[in-house]
Amino acid sequence: MTILLTGGAGFIGSNLTKQLLQEGKQVVCLDSLDSYYNPDIKWANVQQSLDHPHYHFHEGDIRDAELVNTLFRTYAFDAVIHLAARAGVRPSVQDPALYYDVNVTGTLTLLQAMQHAGVKKMVFASSSSVYGDSLQVPFTESDPSDRPLSPYAASKRAAELLCHTFHHLYGFDIFCLRFFTVYGPNQRPEMAISQFTDSILNEKPINVFGDGTTARDYTYVEDIVNGIIQSLENLRGFEVLNIGGSDPISLANLIQVIERVVGKSALINRLPMQPGDVQQTYADIRKATQLIGYQPTVRVEDGIKRFVAWYLVKYKTGLVI
Template sequence: MKTLITGAAGFIGSHLCEALVKDHQIIGLDNFCDFYDPKIKENNISFLQGSPNFKLVKTDIRNQLELAEVFKANKFDLVIHLAAMAGVRPSIENPQLYTEVNINGTVNLLEECRKHNVKNFIFASSSSVYGNNKKVPFAESDPVDHPISPYASTKKAGELICHTYHHLHQMSMACLRFFTVYGPRQRPDLAIRKFSRMMLNGEEIPVFGDGSTKRDYTYIDDIIDGILKAIDFVLSGNKYDVFNLGESQTISLTKMIQTIENTLEIKAKKKILPMQPGDVEQTYADISKSKTILGYNPETDFETGIAKFIDWLKIQ
């Protein structure tokens, strides 16, 4: 199977390439943007260099002409679209960039799929589409009409445009709402990696709010398992559906810091700061639909996941 993975050099993309490279012929597309150090991304996929089943294409999904060349040169069976400007807070500073990459870039890809008759598509959405949903856990049937950051709005827009292409062009689709993903190679801007690194360096960590905000942290292996199951789902017919991929377990910010402290055996020096605009109070995934339809079954509890992450971080 020939598979295009966009955002292949990123955190989740590099793990997905690792999981698929035995069975799929992968074209890994990435523009190595400087949202964080591109050298980290080169490192993420360095183990794939030389693999006969992996080819890296340095292209920007905003560039329709270059995308067209990639689709002309390859007959894809499946596209897994992970490339995006990620991150909630920076999207408030630069909403145009998030719109160009996350919305226009997604439409560019869908257009190439339409023109080249590629029928299977997976879209990386986000738990942020739920905004400050009061009902927990968050279910796919809950209304998601009140996103509170440009990033969240672009992800909701992505889900909608995917549905349109499913409806008009019979493309089989799964939109996956990832809940805060962590583990080896985690993005350096995300709190678990940032805090762990700062604590190892003896630096003060910025704590936004009183520590009561909660996240449903999802270990990378469980996310990859969910994506693999979503591949089977889209390949099994002409479908469209949205799925939560989380652990269905909430961890407060205070508990997250304590778990890192216990694992590192270092007491954090905290700088307490006000809550940041765009940050939601909690995320909590109802995963019953993903369990029933996809057979998704996350297995990694937070303490185990953090221990594996810290083992990896210490050798970086």
């Protein structure tokens, strides 16, 4: 099987690439190595797979229709795993046009290239942020998702709708996976667990937005990778699936877990809640369990231990950028 993996140099994509290659898949990675965070981190991820005979890397933008169509003419893709996106809820408030362009126009460019090439299978990475600040927990796929709180969330919901349109018009098989706060090795440096771990280790203050009662359904990247692969193996029709840990933890308790694992206390700088943030996320995963056999296996406490162990190795060897 030959797969076009967009955003394959990033956090989730690099972990997914390793697993796909281990399973004998051919992976063609398209990634712009954008500057949202240090591109050297993403390039280091790419280099881990460059020598593999079934891995091909192309630097470029999913909005570049000529490039995307050339890839479809060059390779006989069986499916697309579309992870590429402009990431970050809070930064999207400052530059909504960029988020719309990358996340919506980029997705449309891919879907049109698939149509022209006769490729009809896609796994699309969506986000739990599409639920907005829902008071009904856990979040189920049938809940209304028409009140997003950030341009990032709105762009992900719009891309989901585009995916359904191409399913309806052209018979595409597409699963839209709503990821819930992913963490683990290769995690982006601006994400909470990365920042908190680094700051606590180095005895620097951490910024805590709100009173610590906000809660997130953290999902270990290994479970996310398994959910993507299980979706790929069961692609049929159009579905929206929650892929989460289904075990939310408050911000205050998360910090306590990191403190215990690191062995140091956090210095906390309390700040007001930021625009676009939601109070809680919590995945109802019954549909994903039923349709694809998804079941998270790594609890937050164990996942934090694994992440900190990885981080310490990278930190000591000078590879944390």
